[in-house]
Amino acid sequence: MDQKKRRVRFAPSPTGPLHMGGVRTALYNYLFAKQAGGDFILRIEDTDSNRFVPGAEKYIIDSLRWCGIYPDEGVDAEGNLVSVPSERHPHAPYRQSERKPIYRKYAQQLIDAGWAYYAFDSAEELDAKRKEAEANKQTFSYNHASRNSLKNSLTLPEDEVKKLLETTDNWTIRFKNPENRTVEMDDMIRGHISMNTNTLDDKVLWKAADQLPTYHLANIVDDHLMEITHVIRGEEWLPSLPLHYLLYEAFGWADTQPRFAHLSLLLKPDGKGKLSKRDGDRLGFPVFPLRWVNAQGEVSRGYREDGYYPQAFINMLALLGWNPGTEQEIFTLEELTQLFSMEKVVKSGARFNPEKAKWFNQEYLRMRSNEQLAEEFEVLLQSFNSDRERNLTKAELTELSGLIKERAHFITDFLTICPYIFSAPTQYDEKDTRKFWTDDAKAIMPQVIARIESIDCKYTVDCPEHLPAAEAVPQIEESLTSLITENGWKMGAVMNALRLFFVGQAKGLGIADIIYYLGRKEALRRIRKAVETL
């Protein structure tokens, strides 16, 4: 039995904000590690100095933390990447640019063993070759077929190679793919895959220009050094899996080679292709966990800022491409950790559905206690700092939350569900109101007022003058309903007249709810005012 501790890593490149697909990859890694009591490591792959984006690394860490994903290794308690080795972080630094000195000797090891060679072709020369091949409807690739006619240490005399190595710095080290060999691979999600090396090209492993390795070298070396047991990454890496297998073999690390799992991509909600930032802008949903402002000042919305709960976000993400085979859809992080299994990860790409994402948040919102919601509501109200008509007490907000939470997807919906709580009736569009303010509605209004006045019920301690107790709401509702029924009035007309008058576009609440929130006196004041003005 393999008793080795399970160790996985999430290794993003800090080229911008972390995409929700990246969060899903991180999440699956985390779940897979945690269910076996293993380690989840964060490593930053910043070997491309040209694409480095300031702030992206912090963004990645903050995003994971918002989701409740805390790496065991790589990130300290303050949320900074670790650079100095310690007991907790033995493999530091976790930023590849800081591991620069490590890679050259491994590249050299490959050259010495005949698994790699120096290549001196300039980018322009190769570019020209590609263009030329393209013009002839062919594809140029640096491989077994072409490398013997290109400028490299396989074709050039030894002394010239030495001279070029010493006097120039725009050379690279390339992997020398074996000829006509079938690489047999195993993927935890897709099963057996095989590929012939003749279809592969000799990838650059190391660049003299910036003294940095490319992804392939750095990745394999670091995974080995960090004792990674399972590599769970995006499907876009599947084509380079044979190279990675060969690299492990070339280094003589085949016996400790990690197992691989390639996750399918997240697809856009409509049309073709993978989910991109543009889809979010176009269709009105976030593709990033947190808000992000780029160097040009362009703002990308975030799930956090849009009012999503992190629990709902990761729940939604977890089920996009995985499910436990039962009909349960709502899971805590702990449940996900227990139930997750790589065999149940779906092979095909998952189209992202923003509607379902909202639904998840609604489910989580409903699970919150009224007290929690009241607190969130209060924060929200303070952030608006509006000149609202009434200031509600914590107790009122709590009661209110309980009544409207069934109707909301997000805490921000609270504002639109009951705007009459905060604003004067006069601000609503009179045209809309007038439409429902029919003569028969006007005619019956005095009786409605009388009935409201006559309702006798318990009052809350907080505000005995105005607010009936919560349990009185059905009583009020019933009383009004019976009045209307007795007289054969059109309930809809009355309801609409009242509701629209002081609710504007608000939906879903009954008259009794409104009276309850406003207090009886306030409700009556508004109704009288409505009768007078219209």
Next chain:
RNA sequence: GGUGGAUUCGUCUAACGGUUAGGACAAAAGAUUCUCAAUCUUUAAAUAGGAGUUCGAUUCUCCUAUCCACUACCA
């Protein structure tokens, strides 16, 4: 173009080779004394196509189609 991967209701997905192909989101209809929201009830909705293997195929094999990824001194 080449290589690899994928293909079940509109969407996410379930179904040891044997089910009336199940659930959820979205949609539609009805109820809730017009409407809207919520809720309840109900409805509609799928195995990409074609061959094979098999008593039997959504499931295994092959072909075709479609989609996706890769094809950089990017990750």
